[in-house]
Amino acid sequence: MTGARRTGRAAWPAVPAxxxxxxxxxxxxxxxxxxxxxxxxxxxAVVVRAGQVLGSGRNRTIxxxxxxxxxxxxxxxxxxxxxxxxxxxxxxxxxxxxxxxxCLGAMVHARIDRLVYGAPDPKVRAVRRxxxxxxxxxNHRFAVTAGVRQAECARLLQxxxxxxxxxxxxxxxxxxxxxxxxxx
Numbered sequence: 001m002t003g004a005r006r007t008g009r010a011a012w013p014a015v016p017a018x019x020x021x022x023x024x025x026x027x028x029x030x031x032x033x034x035x036x037x038x039x040x041x042x043x044x045a046v047v048v049r050a051g052q053v054l055g056s057g058r059n060r061t062i063x064x065x066x067x068x069x070x071x072x073x074x075x076x077x078x079x080x081x082x083x084x085x086x087x088x089x090x091x092x093x094x095x096x097x098x099x100x101x102x103c104l105g106a107m108v109h110a111r112i113d114r115l116v117y118g119a120p121d122p123k124v125r126a127v128r129r130x131x132x133x134x135x136x137x138x139n140h141r142f143a144v145t146a147g148v149r150q151a152e153c154a155r156l157l158q159x160x161x162x163x164x165x166x167x168x169x170x171x172x173x174x175x176x177x178x179x180x181x182x183x184x
Contacts, residue, residue, distance in 0.1 A: 045071035047079035055079030072103035118153030
């Protein structure tokens with residue numbers, strides 16, 4: 001809680017997963033599969049408040065020709081319309097992949113209470129970055145639960161990208177030595 005003492009605000013609490021979290025992540029996974037069928041990166045998101053869906057979405061960046069049409073942004077926009085407010089306090093956002101910095105920023109502005117995600121994004125690690133930035137004075141924080149249905153969420157992304165990448169050619173040995181050349 002060092003950050004809380006320095007800024008005078010509560011820290012970013014980590015919250016364990018519940019049975020309801022698994023149900024909502026399952027719904028986000030269905031949306032992610034729909035995104036994959038549409039040729040979009042398979043990420044799905046659901047915004048829930050008091051057990052009711054306020055908004056849901058899947059990645060639509062290609063179809064919408066909109067670089068901001070991430071699943072989380074689509075779900076937050078729909079939730080804001082349903083709530084008739086750009087602030088959706090009391091809501092939890094469920095998403096299959098750890099959100100990017102843009103989506104996390106939108107969650108801060110929407111004032112959600114909690115983020116629950118499936119697979120981590122080990123390259124970007126945006127949640128960790130946001131937590132660090134929060135110590136510098138962000139005006140809102142939310143609880144985070146990570147790793148709900150992690151293996152299933154990660155597998156969906158891996159299978160999608162495996163199917164989109166061209167097959168690598170077999171390694172060719174130099175001058176017929178019979179051994180594979182490293183890095184070839």
